[in-house]
Amino acid sequence: xxxxxxxxxxxxxxxxxxxxxxxxxxxxxxxxxxxxxxxxxxxxxxxxxxxxxxxxxxxxxxxxxxxxxxxxxxxxxxxxxxxxxxxxxxxxxxxxxxxxxxxxxxxxxxxxxxxxxxxxxxxxxxxxxxxxxxxxxxxxxxxxxxxxxxxxxxxxxxxxxxxxxxxxxxxxxxxxxxxxxxxxxxxxxxxxxxxxxxxxxxxxxxxxxxxxxxxxxxxxxxxxxxxxxxxxxxxxxxx
Ligand code: TMP
Ligand code: ASP
Numbered sequence: 001x002x003x004x005x006x007x008x009x010x011x012x013x014x015x016x017x018x019x020x021x022x023x024x025x026x027x028x029x030x031x032x033x034x035x036x037x038x039x040x041x042x043x044x045x046x047x048x049x050x051x052x053x054x055x056x057x058x059x060x061x062x063x064x065x066x067x068x069x070x071x072x073x074x075x076x077x078x079x080x081x082x083x084x085x086x087x088x089x090x091x092x093x094x095x096x097x098x099x100x101x102x103x104x105x106x107x108x109x110x111x112x113x114x115x116x117x118x119x120x121x122x123x124x125x126x127x128x129x130x131x132x133x134x135x136x137x138x139x140x141x142x143x144x145x146x147x148x149x150x151x152x153x154x155x156x157x158x159x160x161x162x163x164x165x166x167x168x169x170x171x172x173x174x175x176x177x178x179x180x181x182x183x184x185x186x187x188x189x190x191x192x193x194x195x196x197x198x199x200x201x202x203x204x205x206x207x208x209x210x211x212x213x214x215x216x217x218x219x220x221x222x223x224x225x226x227x228x229x230x231x232x233x234x235x236x237x238x239x
Pocket of ligand 1: 092098099100101129175176177197198199200
């Protein structure tokens with residue numbers, strides 16, 4: 001399948017049309033942003049890691065019965081996926097306190113929760129992705145009640161699969177962000193990416209950060225952290 005014209009460019013990926021109207025090609029860039037684009041940079045090799053990591057994790061989720069947009073990896077940076085209309089909700093699942101949870105509620109990072117939490121943001125750069133609840137999402141007609149119920153159920157199921165898998169790799173899955181899309185027939189599937197850009201991944205023993213917080217917080221060692229996360233994943237994958 002060939003790339004035809006570009007239909008979209010986001011902060012970390014480009015999307016191309018293909019000859020099949022129901023399939024598009026996503027191409028992962030090395031561009032990195034944080035704080036809604038206020039901080040910009042390049043993480044060399046990030047696009048390759050994020051493409052390959054997303055695809056392996058999505059394939060694993062599919063096996064566990066979670067529908068995703070993934071079709072086929074085409075190259076280091078390019079992947080064929082089903083065309084979806086993205087539901088404008090960012091879904092965040094947390095297993096431990098970190099990031100905005102810690103700052104918003106005034107607690108330290110690293111508190112292990114008894115049960116995972118879920119929160120939604122309205123995916124809207126102009127408004128800085130404001131936090132909202134399911135009632136707000138319904139009022140804004142961002143999704144139906146049935147879609148929200150499906151998204152919640154799938155998000156916790158994703159957490160069960162990924163948390164267990166990363167644990168096998170010696171990595172604690174602290175939190176992550178998911179996006180969902182609607183296929184032409186309305187089916188909700190997992191879309192976007194699952195990578196060190198969108199997850200907090202800590203070494204299970206040392207708590208060393210293997211994710212984009214190294215870029216957000218100017219900690220250095222960003223490329224090495226992405227490479228290490230990928231290495232751990234590959235060491236525990238069949239293929
Ligand atoms: P937060 O603590 O900043 O709310 O982030 C929670 C998780 O969501 C973390 O793993 C990083 C991810 N995330 C994104 O993927 N995109 C974003 O724009 C933000 C703010 C967070
Ligand atoms: N989504 C944020 C941005 O685009 C990045 C982040 O903090 O993950 O700037």
